[in-house]
Amino acid sequence: MSAKTNIVVVGGGYGGIAVATKLELALHKTHQIILIERKTHFYHAIGGLRTVVEDGFENKVIIPYDNLFKHGGKVLHAAVTTIHKNEIIVDTETELGTHIPFKYLIIATGSNQSKPARMTADNKEEGIAEIIAQREAVKNANKILIIGGGPVGIELAGEIASVYQKKEVTLIHSENHLLTDKFPKKLTDSLAKQLRELNVKLIFGEKVIFPSSGIGDGLSPLTLETDKGTQIYSDVQFVAFGAKPNTEVIKTLDESIIEQNTTLVKVKPTLQLEHDDYAHIFALGDITNIKETKLAYRANLHADVISKNIIALINNKKLAEYSPGPEAMLVPIGKDKGATVLPIGNMVVGSFITKNLKGKTLLVDKTWKSLNAKFVA
Template sequence: MASDTLRFVRKYWPLFLEFTITLVAQRIKAFTHRFTYHLLPTCKNVVVLGGSFSGAFLARRLGESLPSGYKVILIEKNSHFNFCFNFPRYSVVQGHEQNAFIPYDGLASGTPAGIFEIIRDTATGIRDEEVELASGKRIPFAYLAVATGALQPPPARLLSSEKNEACAELKALQDRIIGGKKIGIIGGGAVGVQLAGDIKSFYPDKHVVLIHSRDQLLPSFGVRLHKYVVDKLQDLGVELMLGERPAIPSTGDGTGTDLVFPDGRKETFDVIVPCIGQIPNSSILDGFSPSSISPQTRRILVESTLQLRNGEDPKSRELHNVFALGDVAETDGYRMARSGAMQAEVVRGNIIALINDKELEKYSPIAAEGGLKLSLGKDEYVMYVQDPDGTDFLIPGKSSKVDLEVEKGWKMFGAKFKKTSV
């Protein structure tokens, strides 16, 4: 493993150096921007739909760089930013759930007065250069970026848009796990793996079964990671059922439920937690540009510049001022927060390029965007990166923070951390 660390550093240090230089340059430009920007009475709107990772990154960077005469409006239904990386851990460990919800106010910190506006509402439609909201309001836009992400069942995503109610969802799952003896986790992606490892390491007396439809856990990554994770989960005592696809019943609170497997056998669990399924949240385009939605994946089709692609009909409307990014967009990139941040920077640059009649940049993903940091129980993690040529890097580590260093997430979004754990 030590050799992986050295190989990783040798290969990626130029990229880290370039990133550091770019970040410093961004900070300098953001600082000077506060003194050169002027809020005009007739500002045009750059609207961002969705305040998860991609949308939040984009809105903040636009607030740091839009020229005078433009302002950014972030439209988001949630009361707080959901730091969903930590949801699996906070579904198991009590007393930390409040820390997963970060105030949006910090996104505007350091930006010129008046350039940044957050509207808490739900977008219901797009037409005639306007976004229609559930409240009945219409928000005109000169440029629009769709970053509405994807829908997933709890605990990957939560149902409530209110912080207190979302915390209650996590607490309810904590209580179910504490009260259950045999717990079934369905889905061997990152959420399922982390949830299974956390339950077994914090509550070693539980019988935890991780059920996955394929023979490989984390199938979006290399076999080497699968083998490493299988060993760690088995060391913890997690039972693995690979290549199994049971019917998932609808049982309300998910307790006392039988799973029926394809061969007809049944197994009874006290708690069942589905960790499968990701549905792109692209319905906002159904009435605006339906040909921009992939019929196969339901993701939004985009050009290499991340502008909407609207099919082959030459009579289709011009969509040069509408972009899509993040999990909802059909790109060659990874479906990771890091990719969302990279795409956000491309969209930001291209909106400003359109304003200034400059050439647009193309998004070209790099392997580092697909890097994964996966917790494996309460005190271990593994980092994994795979290059397109199949070369991979697997770097294990130890973690001493039960809250998974959530304070870094608060800092990332400009918020002052308020520790509420018990």
């Protein structure tokens, strides 16, 4: 066991790797940075949607953690089963054992998206098999149903329809337009127009009634009915809504810091847990009860505040507070189309900026760099 004081990060998603690398850079001489992550590889979910249409793209979105740390930080592949005030317990024997003490803890456990916006497998080999099964199902399907008209549903419909013009792609959304009322009408109208130009059928104001047995892996023919009686047959179904925050393990610390109705974690503006006993424990990303859209770039902003605040606590300085900024979202439709709302006066821009900022590469190069990994084609 290192003589250095432990700072533990639970969860190796976008926010987790950002805060872990920032803290290691600043504090490696005095603190041991430890990232706990069950999976052997990072899954670049922002690029994951393209894997259903592009052969080999899985190799661009499954990224090793091997070179994440440059100054002796440790990545431990295990799942946290219990959180105590100054110690976590993991389910796997690691080089540091199963009981790992900490001075500071950052909880970055994220949310459970549906495939292909996440990889359920714990390792690369099984993850690739998972992706190939989805891609083959899409390739062989005539009718594809996407349930949910948020950014994931829109992007997924765009990826499929821009590659397979002859397939019948239907997107159903419970709102009366794409996204939500938080976003400018110009943005939602532009995205709807572009999808329709790709012959995507849009059904608004209806909810799918899921059978009690669920829809399995979504890769088999199925007829589903909406709350308004519309019957929709499809060969493949993708669920693109209802991400659930992964906060169950936090209840082992203290159930009172979880909101009952949302299961989100209560945090202070400093991103410390909202409880005076846990001033040394922080949370970031999708699991927090901050009133803002849950997007990857916001987890990176949370990471900035938390890394500064842990350094401030160590040096007895005043803590910074996080303030949600204006809405910003890039929504590509395939490699060449899409629309974006900028955080400057709700300005909406079109395909040129969207494809160059995100659509062409889906931030693959940037993400590999953030893990200090080198992509080999």
